[in-house]
Amino acid sequence: MRAELIAVGTELLLGNIANTDAQIISEKLSALGITVHHHTVVGDNPERLAEALETARKRADIIITTGGLGPTYDDLTKQTICKTFGRELELHEDILEEIKTWFETKLGRKMTDNNIQQAMLPVNCTVFDNPVGTAPGCAFEEGGVHVLMLPGPPYECRYMFENRARQYLEKLTDGVIVSHELRIFGKGESEVEAALHEPMTRLSNPTLAPYAKTNECLVRATAKAETREKAEEMLRPLMDEVKEILGDVVYGVDVNSIEEVVSGLLRERGLTLSAAESCTGGLIAKRMTDLAGASQVFRGGVVCYTNDVKAGVLGVDRALLEEYGAVSEPVARAMAEGCRKICGSDLAVSVTGVAGPDSDERGTPVGTVYIALAWEKETICRQLSCGKGRGRDRVRTAAAQNAFDMIRRRLLGLAM
Amino acid sequence: MRAELIAVGTELLLGNIANTDAQIISEKLSALGITVHHHTVVGDNPERLAEALETARKRADIIITTGGLGPTYDDLTKQTICKTFGRELELHEDILEEIKTWFETKLGRKMTDNNIQQAMLPVNCTVFDNPVGTAPGCAFEEGGVHVLMLPGPPYECRYMFENRARQYLEKLTDGVIVSHELRIFGKGESEVEAALHEPMTRLSNPTLAPYAKTNECLVRATAKAETREKAEEMLRPLMDEVKEILGDVVYGVDVNSIEEVVSGLLRERGLTLSAAESCTGGLIAKRMTDLAGASQVFRGGVVCYTNDVKAGVLGVDRALLEEYGAVSEPVARAMAEGCRKICGSDLAVSVTGVAGPDSDERGTPVGTVYIALAWEKETICRQLSCGKGRGRDRVRTAAAQNAFDMIRRRLLGLAM
Numbered sequence: 001m002r003a004e005l006i007a008v009g010t011e012l013l014l015g016n017i018a019n020t021d022a023q024i025i026s027e028k029l030s031a032l033g034i035t036v037h038h039h040t041v042v043g044d045n046p047e048r049l050a051e052a053l054e055t056a057r058k059r060a061d062i063i064i065t066t067g068g069l070g071p072t073y074d075d076l077t078k079q080t081i082c083k084t085f086g087r088e089l090e091l092h093e094d095i096l097e098e099i100k101t102w103f104e105t106k107l108g109r110k111m112t113d114n115n116i117q118q119a120m121l122p123v124n125c126t127v128f129d130n131p132v133g134t135a136p137g138c139a140f141e142e143g144g145v146h147v148l149m150l151p152g153p154p155y156e157c158r159y160m161f162e163n164r165a166r167q168y169l170e171k172l173t174d175g176v177i178v179s180h181e182l183r184i185f186g187k188g189e190s191e192v193e194a195a196l197h198e199p200m201t202r203l204s205n206p207t208l209a210p211y212a213k214t215n216e217c218l219v220r221a222t223a224k225a226e227t228r229e230k231a232e233e234m235l236r237p238l239m240d241e242v243k244e245i246l247g248d249v250v251y252g253v254d255v256n257s258i259e260e261v262v263s264g265l266l267r268e269r270g271l272t273l274s275a276a277e278s279c280t281g282g283l284i285a286k287r288m289t290d291l292a293g294a295s296q297v298f299r300g301g302v303v304c305y306t307n308d309v310k311a312g313v314l315g316v317d318r319a320l321l322e323e324y325g326a327v328s329e330p331v332a333r334a335m336a337e338g339c340r341k342i343c344g345s346d347l348a349v350s351v352t353g354v355a356g357p358d359s360d361e362r363g364t365p366v367g368t369v370y371i372a373l374a375w376e377k378e379t380i381c382r383q384l385s386c387g388k389g390r391g392r393d394r395v396r397t398a399a400a401q402n403a404f405d406m407i408r409r410r411l412l413g414l415a416m
Numbered sequence: 417m418r419a420e421l422i423a424v425g426t427e428l429l430l431g432n433i434a435n436t437d438a439q440i441i442s443e444k445l446s447a448l449g450i451t452v453h454h455h456t457v458v459g460d461n462p463e464r465l466a467e468a469l470e471t472a473r474k475r476a477d478i479i480i481t482t483g484g485l486g487p488t489y490d491d492l493t494k495q496t497i498c499k500t501f502g503r504e505l506e507l508h509e510d511i512l513e514e515i516k517t518w519f520e521t522k523l524g525r526k527m528t529d530n531n532i533q534q535a536m537l538p539v540n541c542t543v544f545d546n547p548v549g550t551a552p553g554c555a556f557e558e559g560g561v562h563v564l565m566l567p568g569p570p571y572e573c574r575y576m577f578e579n580r581a582r583q584y585l586e587k588l589t590d591g592v593i594v595s596h597e598l599r600i601f602g603k604g605e606s607e608v609e610a611a612l613h614e615p616m617t618r619l620s621n622p623t624l625a626p627y628a629k630t631n632e633c634l635v636r637a638t639a640k641a642e643t644r645e646k647a648e649e650m651l652r653p654l655m656d657e658v659k660e661i662l663g664d665v666v667y668g669v670d671v672n673s674i675e676e677v678v679s680g681l682l683r684e685r686g687l688t689l690s691a692a693e694s695c696t697g698g699l700i701a702k703r704m705t706d707l708a709g710a711s712q713v714f715r716g717g718v719v720c721y722t723n724d725v726k727a728g729v730l731g732v733d734r735a736l737l738e739e740y741g742a743v744s745e746p747v748a749r750a751m752a753e754g755c756r757k758i759c760g761s762d763l764a765v766s767v768t769g770v771a772g773p774d775s776d777e778r779g780t781p782v783g784t785v786y787i788a789l790a791w792e793k794e795t796i797c798r799q800l801s802c803g804k805g806r807g808r809d810r811v812r813t814a815a816a817q818n819a820f821d822m823i824r825r826r827l828l829g830l831a832m
Contacts (some may be wrong), residue, residue, distance in 0.1 A: 013452045015443025016627050020434045022457070027431025036429045037464060039457035041438070048453060055471075211432050275719070281705025282698030285719040289697025292773050292808055300725035302718055303691070303701040306759075309716035313729065313758050342729050343722075357708050391571075392708055 004060035008068035044074035067152030069135035128164035178231035179222035274343035275301035314338035332370035420476035424484035483568030485551035544580035594647035595638035690759035691717035730754035748786035
């Protein structure tokens with residue numbers, strides 16, 4: 001099946017926001033085995049939306065619109081779609097009640113009359129009620145083309161796709177499509193592709209596809225079967241095969257990030273972490289504390305952007321700083337050990353490096369990073385060359401990613 | 417003039433990346449007074465790209481493509497555009513030399529032959545040489561339609577628009593369009609819009625337009641005139657008027673972020689900062705050290721995610737922690753004072769709050785945040801309710817933004 005996405009919103013054409021809805025939905029459609037050939041963005045303009053719909057219905061089996069379902073005069077998606085596909089709008093009393101309740105309980109005020117528009121939906125449609133916002137979505141089929149309408153705010157759009165549109169779309173395909181993502185750090189996309197060449201070319205269902213992400217990559221394994229159980233059964237040996245081929249660079253399956261994996265491993269083992277950060281400047285702490293419940297496993301850390309803080313707070317010997325410089329293995333080791341001590345954590349990670357744009361006063365090249373990890377029995381240290389020639393942000397992100405991988409490897413007893 | 421953006425890349429249709437190029441360019445076109453009516457995304461597919469070009473040339477004066485200029489077999493933008501608009505491609509020797517040099521100096525290896533394709537450009541085009549990547553862009557006019565080709569990687573796209581395409585587009589409009597952005601923290605978009613209602617409705621050139629951003633908003637003032645100088649002359653009194661109306665919530669003009677402003681103020685005054693972070697978990701340090709040259713003004717900080725770290729590292733009195741709890745004014749004050757002392761900075765900011773998802777053990781509601789600022793003579797503290805009901809990430813971002821604004825106000829001697 002072929003899908004086309006149409007985003008409606010003048011704010012997109014003014015560049016106030018990026019069309020992240022298209023990314024979210026495209027990724028999920030791809031996992032469902034539905035091909036996307038076009039994304040289109042139009043403003044809050046009924047003529048141009050109608051034109052985009054006419055074009056899309058000629059070339060797609062599924063049209064998914066995002067945005068324009070709200071209560072204001074410029075929210076015209078439903079009206080324009082109904083006009084184009086020859087449908088009427090009707091009031092859904094139950095949806096109206098839900099919107100009224102949302103206003104009273106979540107927003108603490110009475111619903112204003114303009115919100116009634118949000119309960120007007122096409123005749124004979126499948127209603128997608130919206131428990132995370134006020135605008136419901138819906139779907140109908142006309143002349144072999146399925147039209148799905150989802151709200152624009154990315155959080156709502158993601159929720160509504162995952163919990164409403166997905167079920168609708170799964171019914172359109174004969175059978176169920178299930179996919180899992182293997183997250184990989186330490187091998188690039190092309191290396192992964194080369195390693196998986198044999199199963200990738202051998203297989204048609206299930207399938208394997210690698211994707212590049214910032215500082216890492218992922219492999220998506222997708223199977224189509226009559227039931228979810230059968231699809232899972234097809235995927236199990238394939239996932240095992242991929243893990244076997246790629247080895248311990250696979251850091252997780254269906255997880256959001258490497259810090260989530262690290263956090264889970266720490267929790268399972270009842271261990272805590274702290275971080276002493278020079279060039280990453282708080283990025284590791286920030287990523288650890290992005291996760292809800294971080295306080296159970298992360299005790300804190302020190303951002304030591306000067307030698308005084310390295311010496312005064314972390315207790316790094318000034319002689320080491322003078323002899324080897326701040327970006328050096330002895331200093332990285334002393335930072336991790338000092339941090340472990342003052343934060344009272346089981347493990348402590350430290351990062352010191354040159355993020356750029358300039359080299360340090362000793363001429364250490366941009367991208368040079370030392371990462372140390374201290375625990376009760378030992379402190380280890382790795383020197384890396386991160387993100388050469390790719391700018392400050394890339395060096396810092398790559399350093400943090402490497403630090404998380406080092407912690408993961410330590411917790412699992414894997415080779416560094 | 418009316419522009420249409422066409423992004424080329426299967427990775428966009430697979431949802432691997434969002435079309436941020438369209439956002440970047442749309443925002444800049446809007447500032448140039450050029451209207452955007454459509455964004456289209458197609459894959460690396462010459463038929464669908466040709467179709468999109470045919471559609472666009474009928475309704476737009478300017479077509480800007482992003483992506484598909486690289487050296488691989490699926491980079492087909494130039495070929496497809498030339499076919500559609502009846503042009504030939506020719507080899508540009510000077511560009512080829514630049515690409516060879518880029519490979520040797522930046523990537524440290526010899527250019528492979530497939531890269532010659534990148535030096536093939538349409539006959540009689542304006543070449544946009546690319547000093548930040550290998551693929552040059554270009555532009556030509558055919559039948560009253562201007563076609564501009566820019567590289568896809570967002571960093572390159574932004575650079576090439578700002579330093580190449582902008583000059584090309586400015587020549588198309590009679591006169592020059594100049595715009596400035598006033599960045600605002602502490603008033604929402606609707607409040608700003610209401611305050612500026614009179615000048616907004618009175619004016620047609622220059623114009624004023626407010627935009628909402630995460631945790632802040634901005635007002636863009638745009639003027640069109642024969643010369644840049646005249647446009648600047650028109651904007652000066654308007655900018656003064658806006659600043660007069662909005663007051664000190666305007667934190668900067670044409671700046672990237674509030675931390676950039678804080679960093680500049682610290683540098684001017686020869687002062688240094690440190691940060692003690694509980695609920696923001698390193699976000700303030702991370703944002704300060706995102707800026708190149710941060711080490712001149714930022715000494716470091718402590719991420720104190722546990723009471724032990726607050727007491728042991730920052731020296732917060734345990735009696736305060738027990739009596740008032742970690743999320744309290746006395747603890748925020750002690751954190752800032754302790755951080756200032758151990759980091760040896762002129763100012764120290766501290767943040768303690770409940771980021772969620774749950775309240776703390778004393779039942780302090782999610783979003784409650786205390787921010788303290790300590791300097792030689794005094795320590796001040798503010799209590800805020802940040803991002804109620806908007807999730808962990810929003811609470812943390814709002815808290816950091818408020819902390820930066822507090823530092824800014826202190827450095828400028830403004831009311832808190």
